[in-house]
Amino acid sequence: MAKRRRVFISVCEDSADVHAAALMRCAREMLPECEFYGLTGPRMRALGAETLYDFTAHAAMLSGVLSVIGHARRATRIVQQSWRERPPDLVLLLDSPELHLRFARRVRRLGLPVLYYIAPQTWAAREYRNRRIARDVDRLACILPFEEEYFRKAGVNAEFVGHPLFETLASARPDEARVMELRGAGGRGEPPRPGLAAASGPVLALLPGSRRHVIETLLPRQLQVVRRLHERGLAVKAVISCVAPDRRPLIEEHLAAAGLPASIVEGDNATVLAAADLVLVASGTAVLEVAFHRKPMIVMYDAGRWLAWMHRLVGWFLLKLPHLSLVNILAGARVVPEFMPFIRDIGPVADVAARLIADEAWRGLMLEQIDRLVRPLEESRASERVCEIMAEMLNLEPVAAGAGAISGQR
Structure with a gap:
């Protein structure tokens, strides 16, 4: 039996939960060795992900800075404890740079590999963050075509994978x-x-x-x-x-x-x-x-x-x-x-x-x-390509994706 691989996955917004769920459906077929746990939302949980903390349940109600900080600190404590008790084989962070760039720094200190999916939009503002991304992120999966070249010029190992939104829109x-x-x-x-x-x-x-x-x-x-x-x-x-x-x-x-x-x-x-x-x-x-x-x-x-x-x-x-x-x-x-x-x-x-x-x-x-x-x-295969990157980082041989792996219509 193939060795199980633990993937810590983190989302903070409902939209990221949608994209992460699409990724998990694809991984179920392409990377059956992987099990997911972390900061997950309801869609990921329905697919079998273990929830350490659900930030999406609070994100819709958070209205004040102090409330956001309080939940972020609580989530960070839980996450750091989990990393110490059962280190993951891969850390997968989706969007939400305010929290996830901090996570990436802590993960780097633990020597764990980091895949960041849905790049911070530093091309619009706060370009100084690129130094942190280059330092703390092993692979950056970009969803806009121009981002790959932009981040590579900043020394980031970046790749355009497609926009996950178009995977779901195609089936609606x-x-x-x-x-x-x-x-x-x-x-x-x-x-x-x-x-x-x-x-x-x-x-x-x-x-x-x-x-x-x-x-x-x-x-x-x-x-x-x-x-x-x-x-x-x-x-x-x-x-x-x-x-x-x-x-x-x-x-x-x-x-x-x-x-x-x-x-x-x-x-x-x-x-x-x-x-x-x-x-x-x-x-x-x-x-x-x-x-x-x-x-x-x-x-x-x-x-x-x-x-x-x-x-x-x-x-x-x-x-x-x-x-x-x-x-x-x-x-x-x-x-x-x-x-x-x-x-x-x-x-x-x-x-x-x-x-x-x-x-x-x-x-x-x-x-x-x-x-x-x-x-x-429109021909986006973002989930499939991110699964291939995960396989490369985990030294796995991915199973070829079936026709329904991306859209979830299986």
Whole structure:
């Protein structure tokens, strides 16, 4: 019987739990010798990972700096004790550099190999972290195409593996009946097309994010855009994406305060985006999800007044990029409108939304550019490639992945 290999795996966010679960499904087939334990989420636990501490259970509720620090310290104590009592054969860290770069330093001192999956975005800010990454991380698995060259120039053993988001998106299917319901009279059965007559009403999808503080800040802004469009005589139909049931009360509260009609769809972005003619999306990974569905979009983010003041003082020094949304970063140009990191006046956002609804040529150009960006990412085999890297680091011979290993449809 092959020797079992212990892999310590750590995630802090719900999104990382999704990607780690996809990786574990792939490892179940390619690396059957591996057993996983560590800071895990519910999806990983359902696949057999042992949980030392579930940071994802607290991440959604953490609102203060002291609360975050308290949970991080507690998790660190538990993790360090586990490393001493049963050292892993490999440490696998996903995203969350605030905690995981500290973990990597401690692991390096113990002489354990470190694989970091989903690289810290030092190309946007805090480039000084690259020295720590080069020192403490053995292999860095990057999910954006330009990151491999960027990190290699900084002395990091980096490799582009593909974006794990596209593995899950490929298997998601919209609810066609619900799509027709959301599009309403005049839109049933028609492919989504911006600029519909007011009688049929273009569908404006609002993706306000998953984190509570982002929803609280951004959703009121998005609803203000809907109101401005109504005031201009544009009969847009608002559809709000709700990532999880526990976020619905917060969304309903803001919707009631705005006094606007809107549909709320839980946990089904594929359906929301299939119905949409235009999308107002919170900056982050969701931008790539909208791009995958080839939808015109406006990217929004409002970090708040306090951070706006800090940004005026030092933001010009910390932020290195001319563009902040992922689509524009990948393109190296302004492909989609972005209003971030602060929104002082909602008027310009509403102006751009109205123009996009009316301007078919602009929408067409935007979608052509988005399509060129997305196509190379759609063939992602991120989980499979990370498993191959794990095998190299563990001196194992991986089993060839089957057709269902990545998507989890087995």
